[in-house]
Amino acid sequence: MHHEFHHPVSRMKSEDRRELILESATGVFGQFGYYGATTDQIAKAAGVSQPYVVRMFGTKERLFIEVIERALAFILMTFRAVLAEGHHDLQHRFGSAYVEMLRQRGLLLSLMHSFVLGGDPVVGARAREGFLEVYAFLRHEAGFGPEEAQQFLEGGMLLNTLVGLRMSEEFETSPLANELLCTALPHKLDLLLELGEAQRLGT
Amino acid sequence: MHHEFHHPVSRMKSEDRRELILESATGVFGQFGYYGATTDQIAKAAGVSQPYVVRMFGTKERLFIEVIERALAFILMTFRAVLAEGHHDLQHRFGSAYVEMLRQRGLLLSLMHSFVLGGDPVVGARAREGFLEVYAFLRHEAGFGPEEAQQFLEGGMLLNTLVGLRMSEEFETSPLANELLCTALPHKLDLLLELGEAQRLGT
DNA sequence: CTTCGAAGTAATCATTCAATAACCACATAA
DNA sequence: TTATGTGGTTATTGAATGATTACTTCGAAG
Numbered sequence: 001m002h003h004e005f006h007h008p009v010s011r012m013k014s015e016d017r018r019e020l021i022l023e024s025a026t027g028v029f030g031q032f033g034y035y036g037a038t039t040d041q042i043a044k045a046a047g048v049s050q051p052y053v054v055r056m057f058g059t060k061e062r063l064f065i066e067v068i069e070r071a072l073a074f075i076l077m078t079f080r081a082v083l084a085e086g087h088h089d090l091q092h093r094f095g096s097a098y099v100e101m102l103r104q105r106g107l108l109l110s111l112m113h114s115f116v117l118g119g120d121p122v123v124g125a126r127a128r129e130g131f132l133e134v135y136a137f138l139r140h141e142a143g144f145g146p147e148e149a150q151q152f153l154e155g156g157m158l159l160n161t162l163v164g165l166r167m168s169e170e171f172e173t174s175p176l177a178n179e180l181l182c183t184a185l186p187h188k189l190d191l192l193l194e195l196g197e198a199q200r201l202g203t
Numbered sequence: 204m205h206h207e208f209h210h211p212v213s214r215m216k217s218e219d220r221r222e223l224i225l226e227s228a229t230g231v232f233g234q235f236g237y238y239g240a241t242t243d244q245i246a247k248a249a250g251v252s253q254p255y256v257v258r259m260f261g262t263k264e265r266l267f268i269e270v271i272e273r274a275l276a277f278i279l280m281t282f283r284a285v286l287a288e289g290h291h292d293l294q295h296r297f298g299s300a301y302v303e304m305l306r307q308r309g310l311l312l313s314l315m316h317s318f319v320l321g322g323d324p325v326v327g328a329r330a331r332e333g334f335l336e337v338y339a340f341l342r343h344e345a346g347f348g349p350e351e352a353q354q355f356l357e358g359g360m361l362l363n364t365l366v367g368l369r370m371s372e373e374f375e376t377s378p379l380a381n382e383l384l385c386t387a388l389p390h391k392l393d394l395l396l397e398l399g400e401a402q403r404l405g406t
Numbered sequence: 407c408t409t410c411g412a413a414g415t416a417a418t419c420a421t422t423c424a425a426t427a428a429c430c431a432c433a434t435a436a
Numbered sequence: 437t438t439a440t441g442t443g444g445t446t447a448t449t450g451a452a453t454g455a456t457t458a459c460t461t462c463g464a465a466g
Contacts, residue, residue, distance in 0.1 A: 011413065011462065031322045035239035039454060049415055054455060112319050116312060118369035119234045119406075128368050132379050139379070146386040154357035161360045165331050166321035176335050176342070183349040203322075214432070214443065242424060252445055257425060408466085415460070422453080430445065436438090 014056075021046045021053055023105075025067050030106020033113040034064050034123060065126055068114045071107045072130045076137055083142060090142055091152060098156055099188040102163065102195055112160045158184060168196035217259075224249045224256055226308075228270050233309020236316040237267050237326060268329055271317045274310045275333045279340055286345060293345055294355060301359055302391040305366065305398055315363045361387060371399035 012020070024045035028037045039060055043050040057063035075098075082097045083090070101107055114127040138149040162168075162184060170177035171193060185192060215223070227248035231240045242263055246253040260266035278301075285300045286293070304310055317330040341352040365371075365387060373380035374396060388395060 014413070017413080033236055033238060033316075033319065035236060036320075038452080040452090050453090051416085051455075051457090052414060055414095060454065109319060112364075113236075115364050116236065116315050116319070116367035117239075118367050118372075124369060128370060128373060128380075131364075131368055131370070132373070132377060132383075135383055136379055139382075146382055150361070150383070150386045151357075154354075154361040157360035157364045158353070158357040161315075161318050161334075164319035164321050165334055166327060167331060167334070169321075170331060170335070174335060176339055177331075179342075179349055180335075180338055180353070183353045217443070220443080241422085243422090253423090254425075254427095254446085255444060258444095263424065410465090411463095413460100413462080415458100417457085417459095419456075420454095423451090424449105425451100426447105426449075428445100428447085430443105432441105432443085434440090434442105436440100 017046075017048070018056060021048065021056065022063075022067060022070055025053075025063055026071065026104070026110050027106035029064060029067055029113060030109035034117060039063075061122060064110075064114070064123065067110050068123075068126065068130060071104075071111050072133060074104065074107060075101065075111075075134065079137060079142070087143070090144070091148065094142070094152065095155060096188060099159065099185065099191060102191065108160050109164055112164055155184075163192070166196065168192050169200075171196075220249075220251070221259060224251065224259065225266075225270060225273055228256075228266055229274065229307070229313050230309035232267060232270055232316060233312035237320060242266075264325060267313075267317070267326065270313050271326075271329060271333060274307075274314050275336060277307065277310060278304065278314075278337065282340060282345070290346070293347070294351065297345070297355060298358060299391060302362065302388065302394060305394065311363050312367055315367055358387075366395070369399065369402075371395050372403075374399075 021042065025037075025042045028042045028045055031037070032041070039053050040050045042063075043053045046053070053063070054060070057066060078097050078101060079094060082093050085093075098108075111127075111130070114123055115131065118124040118127060135149060135153070138144040138152060139146070144152065162181065167177050167181060171181055172178070181189060181192070224245065228240075228245045231245045231248055234240070235244070242256050243253045245266075246256045249256070256266070257263065260269060281300050281304065282297060285296050288296075301311075314330075314333070317326055318334065321327040321330060338352060338356070341347040341355060342349070347355065365384065370380055370384060374384055375381070384392060384395070
């Protein structure tokens with residue numbers, strides 16, 4: 001009775017499975033970073049075997065690159081959708097849309113992890129390029145000036161950091177954390193807390 | 204002729220060696236992050252054997268914790284020194300001091316790496332605490348209001364990100380990167396470029 | 407039916423890495 | 437001059453991990 005094959009469950013088309021794995025990988029990379037995440041964790045999160053993950057993407061590095069490229073594409077697509085709905089109050093509307101992206105688990109954090117690996121010849125190069133794509137969008141498509149664009153990026157980076165820190169976990173225990181979060185996320189604070197709660201239960 | 208002991212060079216006091224290793228570790232952790240850095244890289248950077256590194260700090264995790272605690276202490280010390288020289292123009296003077304800290308290789312980036320590992324029970328907890336210490340300093344010692352403190356942190360996080368990305372490498376090749384850097388670092392741009400250059404030669 | 411490609415899996419390998427063990431050498435003081 | 441402890445080392449190990457290989461099963465088309 002050699003190979004009692006388990007999981008005869010779901011057979012998907014390659015493209016769908018690929019998307020599913022990318023989603024799981026985004027979550028795992030977001031939590032542990034490029035080096036910290038293992039292909040096995042990703043595979044388990046996707047409900048698939050580890051070799052399959054590797055075979056589908058070639059290497060862990062290529063998988064990570066695909067993850068951050070997908071994340072970037074998502075951000076730009078979202079911003080363009082916002083732009084299509086009018087050019088008024090952009091700073092604020094982009095901000096809201098950005099916070100909403102927290103719903104895509106690990107998306108912003110995977111990017112953030114890539115941003116601090118600028119020294120890596122392949123990951124770093126792609127990360128720089130990606131960051132500049134966003135800046136180019138703000139400057140040329142959204143019509144932001146240099147200071148305005150910079151200000152927006154500053155806010156984004158602080159948000160990423162607070163999310164990465166899981167500062168929402170201290171929302172009720174630390175008055176300072178409370179104040180910081182309330183100041184930094186004028187609107188949408190409820191979303192952050194809700195997601196933090198979901199995460200706590202899920203893990 | 205079993206043990207031809209090399210490196211009979213320098214024998215240091217434990218405290219000095221410890222400090223030297225912490226400095227090397229800061230650099231390596233800053234470049235590769237907690238998971239990406241290896242104790243062996245750190246050892247080589249410190250000119251010492253790998254087992255000695257782990258024996259001196261117990262585990263890699265404890266070493267990392269010490270690195271970020273040291274970094275935090277350095278930041279607060281520096282800011283307090285700035286504060287001692289007068290309460291005028293604090294935002295700008297803190298900013299300058301912050302950028303100057305780039306001279307301590309890997310110091311800001313090690314912290315940044317810790318900030319995106321908030322999910323880790325021990326690293327994440329210490330990182331949150333550390334971040335809040337800085338916020339507490341700004342609010343209570345420096346006398347910043349919530350918005351002012353937030354604004355300062357935003358600028359700091361963008362700076363960290365740009366450094367992590369090694370955006371300075373694109374300074375001459377990409378007009379957008381050039382503009383971004385010039386906008387984000389009104390003063391002190393030369394320092395960033397100088398350090399980037401040193402790094403390129405050193406690695 | 408049967409065949410055949412696409413969608414997966416189990417088994418295993420080669421490294422890498424943190425950690426441990428066991429040992430060595432230099433300085434200092436008795 | 438010889439004990440002794442502090443500041444190191446080499447050798448090794450066990451676990452984790454990315455990658456490879458060689459299967460297997462399902463579904464659809466002939």
